[in-house]
Amino acid sequence: MTAAFLQISNLYKSFGGVAATDHVDLEVLEHEVHAVIGPNGAGKTTLISQLAGELEPDDGQVAFLGRDITRLPPHARAQLGLARSFQITSLMLDMTVRDNVALAIQAHDGHSFRFWRDARRDTALTDRAMQALARVGLEGRADTIAQQMSHGEHRQLEIALALATDPKLLLLDEPMAGMGSEEAARMVEILRDLKGSKTMLLIEHDMDAVFALADRITVLVYGKVIATGKPDEIRADESVRRAYLGDEAG
Amino acid sequence: MLDPRLWQAREWVTALTLAAFGLAPVFTELASQPFILDLIARLMILAIAAVSLNLILGHGGMISFGHAAYIGIGAYAVGIPAYYEITNGFLQIAIAIGASAVFAFFTGLISLRTKGVYFIMITMAFAQMVYFAFISIEEYGGDDGLVIETRSEFGGLFDIEDTTTFYYFTWVSLVAALYLVRRIMRSRFGMVIEGAKGNERRMQSIGFDTYKYRLTCYVIAGMICGYAGALLGNFTSFFSPEMMDWTHSGELLFMVVLGGAGSLFGPVLGTAAFVLLEEFLSGITIYWQAIFGVLLILVVLFAPGGIDGFLGRLGRKR
Numbered sequence: 314m315t316a317a318f319l320q321i322s323n324l325y326k327s328f329g330g331v332a333a334t335d336h337v338d339l340e341v342l343e344h345e346v347h348a349v350i351g352p353n354g355a356g357k358t359t360l361i362s363q364l365a366g367e368l369e370p371d372d373g374q375v376a377f378l379g380r381d382i383t384r385l386p387p388h389a390r391a392q393l394g395l396a397r398s399f400q401i402t403s404l405m406l407d408m409t410v411r412d413n414v415a416l417a418i419q420a421h422d423g424h425s426f427r428f429w430r431d432a433r434r435d436t437a438l439t440d441r442a443m444q445a446l447a448r449v450g451l452e453g454r455a456d457t458i459a460q461q462m463s464h465g466e467h468r469q470l471e472i473a474l475a476l477a478t479d480p481k482l483l484l485l486d487e488p489m490a491g492m493g494s495e496e497a498a499r500m501v502e503i504l505r506d507l508k509g510s511k512t513m514l515l516i517e518h519d520m521d522a523v524f525a526l527a528d529r530i531t532v533l534v535y536g537k538v539i540a541t542g543k544p545d546e547i548r549a550d551e552s553v554r555r556a557y558l559g560d561e562a563g
Numbered sequence: 564m565l566d567p568r569l570w571q572a573r574e575w576v577t578a579l580t581l582a583a584f585g586l587a588p589v590f591t592e593l594a595s596q597p598f599i600l601d602l603i604a605r606l607m608i609l610a611i612a613a614v615s616l617n618l619i620l621g622h623g624g625m626i627s628f629g630h631a632a633y634i635g636i637g638a639y640a641v642g643i644p645a646y647y648e649i650t651n652g653f654l655q656i657a658i659a660i661g662a663s664a665v666f667a668f669f670t671g672l673i674s675l676r677t678k679g680v681y682f683i684m685i686t687m688a689f690a691q692m693v694y695f696a697f698i699s700i701e702e703y704g705g706d707d708g709l710v711i712e713t714r715s716e717f718g719g720l721f722d723i724e725d726t727t728t729f730y731y732f733t734w735v736s737l738v739a740a741l742y743l744v745r746r747i748m749r750s751r752f753g754m755v756i757e758g759a760k761g762n763e764r765r766m767q768s769i770g771f772d773t774y775k776y777r778l779t780c781y782v783i784a785g786m787i788c789g790y791a792g793a794l795l796g797n798f799t800s801f802f803s804p805e806m807m808d809w810t811h812s813g814e815l816l817f818m819v820v821l822g823g824a825g826s827l828f829g830p831v832l833g834t835a836a837f838v839l840l841e842e843f844l845s846g847i848t849i850y851w852q853a854i855f856g857v858l859l860i861l862v863v864l865f866a867p868g869g870i871d872g873f874l875g876r877l878g879r880k881r
């Protein structure tokens with residue numbers, strides 16, 4: 314078997330003695346959609362933050378494309394092709410929607426020590442920004458200041474930013490949370506389109522979405538992995554049912 | 564932007580102010596009031612400093628409380644060579660900009676690792692170090708200051724010993740500084756600076772090493788302010804370390820906030836308001852600084868965005 318696309322080994326992180334990531338081993342294969350599910354406070358966001366480089370693990374390793382990235386800062390990981398979306402929306406609120414997405418594109422279009430040409434007239438950025446917005450259905454809002462959009466639109470822009478960097482690996486922290494049912498359905502469609510061509514680590518509470526999208530699922534409880542497997546296996550797993558799924562997967 | 568038919572209050576004020584500054588020598592000569600020219604020249608020099616501070620403060624969200632240090636570095640870059648009878652203006656300005664860049668680079672390297680109030684304190688501390696350094700160098704006048712006997716010479720191209728020539732030299736410098744900052748802020752680099760002000764964490768997460776970009780911005784601002792310092796040294800013909808004291812860094816902050824942090828022309832208006840008020844109020848009362856305090860409170864409370872923000876709202880109402 315080829316080396317895993319993303320390999321997490323023995324990862325450990327505690328907050329004041331309480332383990333939020335408890336010796337987690339997990340591998341994500343190229344082109345798979347790997348869902349991580351678990352109850353509130355299970356340590357899903359903490360896990361993603363360590364993968365993205367915002368939180369430093371106390372112990373263990375993260376390897377991406379065969380390279381140890383455990384101590385790499387977030388921007389360097391992004392340059393390697395890792396992108397995350399935030400559970401709590403994180404945007405450049407003072408800038409327009411188009412500028413937000415254009416920045417994500419610009420970040421992966423060489424260095425930005427370019428001081429003279431007007432970036433907003435740079436069609437290499439703006440055209441691609443409009444495409445990225447069209448993909449999430451925000452093209453009509455391009456000139457709106459991000460601050461002035463609705464919560465659901467913020468969520469869409471949040472995902473658009475991650476997608477616009479054209480990453481090799483997408484770390485999505487509850488992308489559907491806070492979206493209306495129509496927007497959420499659209500997001501499932503977007504992710505389904507990407508399935509097969511992009512690798513994704515997907516955290517999501519919406520079980521319909523998870524079972525519709527995931528190739529494999531890992532269940533996290535109190536920072537520990539209690540099961541990893543195909544959706545059917547997870548559905549059938551007794552310990553998972555007891556710990557988390559309850560009647561939902563019925 | 565360049566089409567007057569689309570101008571609103573903001574653009575008109577910018578154009579008219581710059582035109583008024585440009586035409587002032589014609590009128591003041593008629594009125595035989597050269598002191599007004601001097602006042603505007605000083606105003607324009609300080610405005611360049613304020614514009615440079617605004618680049619990091621308003622656009623970049625880096626609240627530096629040590630910007631007056633660059634004024635000093637620039638002024639001494641004229642004064643010290645002149646002391647050794649090196650009066651080549653190109654060389655002096657190159658030293659002013661170069662020394663400011665080096666100082667900004669090394670202090671920025673450290674201070675940009677901090678945030679918020681720590682950044683404010685550390686920039687102030689570095690500036691005070693320069694201040695005390697120059698006080699202690701007796702050779703260059705110590706705390707008595709340094710007399711700059713001859714103005715910079717530009718190889719016969721133009722002669723800034725002539726008041727009107729110096730005035731236009733300053734005017735062109737201000738316009739150039741504004742144009743430069745405008746270009747920078749609209750460039751890809753400027754977008755990164757603006758984005759990092761809004762949400763540094765997200766900017767890093769999409770792949771920007773924001774620290775490097777901020778440091779570069781910090782150095783550029785220092786260089787522009789160093790240039791303003793070189794102008795001020797020429798203008799006053801005398802430079803005292805006292806002019807780099809933290810209170811003067813505070814005044815520059817005041818000018819930026821009063822005029823409108825983050826707008827292109829706001830700092831110029833803020834400087835104008837400051838210099839003119841100082842001129843008139845200090846003639847009326849020795850407590851003029853208290854009036855500034857009240858003014859600043861009113862601006863912060865009732866006119867967010869300063870004078871420029873006010874003009875922006877005027878524009879939209881029409």
Ligand SMILES: Nc1ncnc2c1ncn2[C@@H]1O[C@H](COP(=O)(O)OP(=O)(O)OP(=O)(O)O)[C@@H](O)[C@H]1O
Nearest residue numbers: 328329333351352353354355356357358359360400
């Ligand atoms: N910065 C922090 N400091 C202290 N404790 C933290 C911190 N971040 C997370 N925790 C704790 O770590 C545990 C895991 O939190 P985390 O946010 O990763 O859970 P989650 O699985 O993402 O939950 P949710 O489904 O609610 O988003 C929780 O007990 C939380 O209180």
Ligand SMILES: [Mg+2]
Nearest residue numbers: 357358359400
């Ligand atoms: Mg979470």
